Amino acid sequence: MNIFDEVMHRLSSKTRMRGLFRDVHVEDLERIVTRLQDVLEEKKAAVEEQQEKIKAKQNSIEVIKKMMDEKGISIEDFGSTAVGEKKKRNIKRYLFEFQDKSGSNHQWEGSLTGRAPKVFQEYLQRTGKERSDCIIEER
Structure with a gap:
């Protein structure tokens, strides 16, 4: 107690x-x-x-x-963010395909921004390509 x-x-x-x-x-x-x-x-x-x-x-x-x-105004006239709702981020996701140093093909799902797997980062540095060059499908 x-x-x-x-x-x-x-x-x-x-x-x-x-x-x-x-x-x-x-x-x-x-x-x-x-x-x-x-x-x-x-x-x-x-x-x-x-x-x-x-x-x-x-x-x-x-x-x-x-x-x-x-004045004829309602809460809806202020938009969705005025009533405390968070605006959703619309981030497109893609399926990327790349090769590691040994020549094996890999696939990774992600966006054009943010962190990527180390193997994918190494591939981009090694080849000088951009992420958008490796897109095979939009999700």
Whole structure:
């Protein structure tokens, strides 16, 4: 059990709290209660502030929606990237054919950019060809 669970367990019952504070002086107990009340006030203020921010944001959204309705604009008018969708990359894939140093033919599927197998890179350097010269099929 971690410390937070232990504290919550002790403070969740009046009987356990009496046992916990049995040997504590009244002044010390009053000081603890005062500090707990201060923490409670701070927590309430933070929650209220967060709720006010959410409410202000909702009000702004409503104003913007109203303006959009008045102008006849919809979310779709902004395009697909405006609503948080990622634009898909359209990378064409090809089947390449090449020969290694020993003369064996190999095939590799990939694109015109990015990393390629070391054997293919060596073939391109050795022959001085471009990747596009080795394309045998578009996928």
